[in-house]
Amino acid sequence: MEHLSPFRILYFKDKTILWNEMLKNDLVIIKLALLSDYNKIPPRLLKVLSNPPFEQFISRIGVLNIEEIRYKNWRFFSILPPLSEELKKTYNIEKFAIYGIRKHYNPETRLFDPDTPDTIIIKPVSLEEAYRFVQSL
Amino acid sequence: MFNLFNNKKRIKKNIDKLQKILKEYKVKIVFTYSPSSLLGPYSKSIIACDWKLHLVEEPPKEVWERFLQYFGIDSKPDVIYVDYNRSKYKITLLKENEVEEFLVNQCSQLLHKNHQYS
Numbered sequence: 001m002e003h004l005s006p007f008r009i010l011y012f013k014d015k016t017i018l019w020n021e022m023l024k025n026d027l028v029i030i031k032l033a034l035l036s037d038y039n040k041i042p043p044r045l046l047k048v049l050s051n052p053p054f055e056q057f058i059s060r061i062g063v064l065n066i067e068e069i070r071y072k073n074w075r076f077f078s079i080l081p082p083l084s085e086e087l088k089k090t091y092n093i094e095k096f097a098i099y100g101i102r103k104h105y106n107p108e109t110r111l112f113d114p115d116t117p118d119t120i121i122i123k124p125v126s127l128e129e130a131y132r133f134v135q136s137l
Numbered sequence: 138m139f140n141l142f143n144n145k146k147r148i149k150k151n152i153d154k155l156q157k158i159l160k161e162y163k164v165k166i167v168f169t170y171s172p173s174s175l176l177g178p179y180s181k182s183i184i185a186c187d188w189k190l191h192l193v194e195e196p197p198k199e200v201w202e203r204f205l206q207y208f209g210i211d212s213k214p215d216v217i218y219v220d221y222n223r224s225k226y227k228i229t230l231l232k233e234n235e236v237e238e239f240l241v242n243q244c245s246q247l248l249h250k251n252h253q254y255s
Contacts, residue, residue, distance in 0.1 A: 062177020
């Protein structure tokens with residue numbers, strides 16, 4: 001089989017419809033962040049941190065476990081069951097969350113440490129916070 | 138000559154290992170490349186035949202159904218063999234009684250191929 005879209009992508013132009021659709025989903029990741037465990041990072045690596053870690057997120061969660069929700073230039077990801085249920089339980093999430101990937105910085109080599117695996121951080125976001133965030137877009 | 142003999146022994150050992158795994162586990166999906174990009178955390182796999190063949194035990198029902206839907210598979214296969222190469226998927230559907238022979242064949246081909254390039 002050739003040329004497959006990797007997962008379902010839903011486009012929304014209207015903010016109210018977008019929000020209602022998000023409410024229907026089990027678990028929505030409203031933001032992806034790449035973080036580091038060290039403050040003093042050289043500017044060239046800081047540039048890396050400002051990129052959203054889409055590929056890493058998608059391959060970690062698995063193409064079959066996500067759907068993308070697009071609004072303007074924003075990409076939200078809804079995680080599908082049964083993985084959504086597992087994550088909600090593990091991280092005590094109501095419906096919305098921020099997904100962070102923490103890279104380990106090694107001050108001696110001045111590089112992200114390739115030998116230490118990245119850590120995953122999933123931070124719950126309250127319904128009110130998520131609503132305010134969506135309204136601000 | 139000595140190397141060739143060693144390689145034959147290695148292939149036999151690996152195929153024995155594969156047959157043992159097939160008897161022990163209920164394999165549902167087989168990947169010739171890392172399954173993580175498709176299945177995510179459900180990619181818990183049993184690796185046989187060096188690093189090339191990943192046997193995935195029964196994934197959650199929803200994920201399995203999504204898998205069939207994603208690839209547009211209507212027939213009800215027992216096992217799916219996915220060859221993912223250069224972002225193209227080649228899929229072979231198998232019934233339970235065909236699995237062992239098919240995999241042993243694939244495995245010995247893979248192992249011969251590995252030897253050629255190494």
